[in-house]
Amino acid sequence: MMSVSTLAQPFATNNEHLSLCTALAKQHGTPLLVLDLNQVRENYLQLANALPNVALHYALKPLPHIDVVHTLNELGGSFDLATNGEVDLVAQAGVAPSQVIHTHPIKRVSDIEHALSYGCTTFVFDSENELHKFVPYRDQVELLLRLSFPNKDAAADLSKKFGVIRADALPLLKRAKELGIRVRGLSFHVGSQTMDAGKYVHAIEQCKIVFEGAVAEGLGAMNTLDIGGGFPVSYSGQPIDIFEFCAPIRDALSSWPDTVQFIAEPGRFIVASAMTHVMSVMGQSKRGGTTWYYMDDGVYGAFSGRVYGEPDQRFYSLAHEDVQPCVLTGPTCDSIDVISDNCLMPALADGDLVFTENMGAYTWTTSTEFNFFAKATLISLQPSLMVAQVG
Ligand SMILES: Cc1ncc(COP(=O)(O)O)c(C=O)c1O
DSSP: OOOOOOOOOSSSOHHHHHEEEEEEHHHOOSEEEEHHHHHHHHHHHHHHHSSTTEEEEEESTOOOOOEEEEEEEEOOOOOOOOHHHHHHHHHHTOGGGEEEEEESSSHHHHHHHHHHHOOOEEEESHHHHHHHHHHTTTTTTTEEEEOOHHHHHHHHOTTTOOOBBBGGHHHHHHHHHHHHHHHEEEOOOBBSOOOTHHHHHHHHHHHHHHHHHHHHHSOOOOOHHHOOOOOOOSSSOOOOOOHHHHHHHHHHHHHHTTTTTEEOOHHHHHHHEEEEEEEEEEEEEEETTEEEEEEEEEEEEETGGGGOOOOOEEEEESSSSSOOOEEOOOSSSOOEEEEEEEEEOOOOOOOOOOEESSSSSSSSSTTTGGGGGOOEEEEEEEEETEEEEEE
């Protein structure tokens, strides 16, 4: 399934954080996810600085946790919702409905009503079928039409399942007008963990053609462009300067008229680097001369991304001398439950801890409890108090 070459090396973040995670693991047990809300705040501010004219709507999908919502709400952030559960979470956190958009292109009528009852009024569509669902609510809603921009290099290509090609955009905008539904603008997602800013630039240029086409066809001027999520995180250890990464995006947006409001839906970038995972060795055996470590979390838990194309992770232990190739597996009875089949680690004893950084996105939320192995406990380090709270 995977061939991950990972080096056991000194913890990348800092030793103080490693000591804190070790102490928390002793206190709360493993598997454990330690969420640093200061880092969430820092990531948000970095992206806001890199995209100054873009309203950041945190996409709840990668980490739908109320502490993240509170932290971003305090910073004046906005939110991108896709499900009733996400609507309920922001409502519970006291987020003003004017700060949210709902971007799932396919919804049940009851989902639309649920979001409307909270006060969300901007929704996304990408088909005529979906458009018809809004006819009874046309006086209350404004829509964004999602376009598709496939990206085979992304960790998740989000244009396979959603979005229309550019040629189909104007006919759908026309249909919306006939039905009396206001389409406020366009949206897209260039794929999660997109390493090439050119993908955004291409999509922005294509959307501009549609904006201009809509005016030329007498469909009226749209006023919103939503450039989606996808902003990359450094999993390999090679730093990514997000301000530099976004330079071509800033450039591409600078040629748009002032009347257009820009939105982005970052998920991974806001939370990935804010969470550290700690797991313990449950047992071990020698198989074909290689040591296999059976950990207390795996691909049915916080490492589910191993199965669906998430980037390779690096693993750390407290010691980092005399490393040997080894296999790290999860605890379940399934053979696909292998976290890394080519990892370098010092000799570990049962009970020893293994740490993984950048575990904030698509980990806790996609964990299962297969075989009754409990999901990792999530501990938040509160920004103001820096005290641990069980989440
Ligand atoms: C519509 C939409 N917006 C935003 C996101 C967040 O993307 P990312 O985590 O890559 O920033 C996703 C992820 O699935 C998505 O589907």
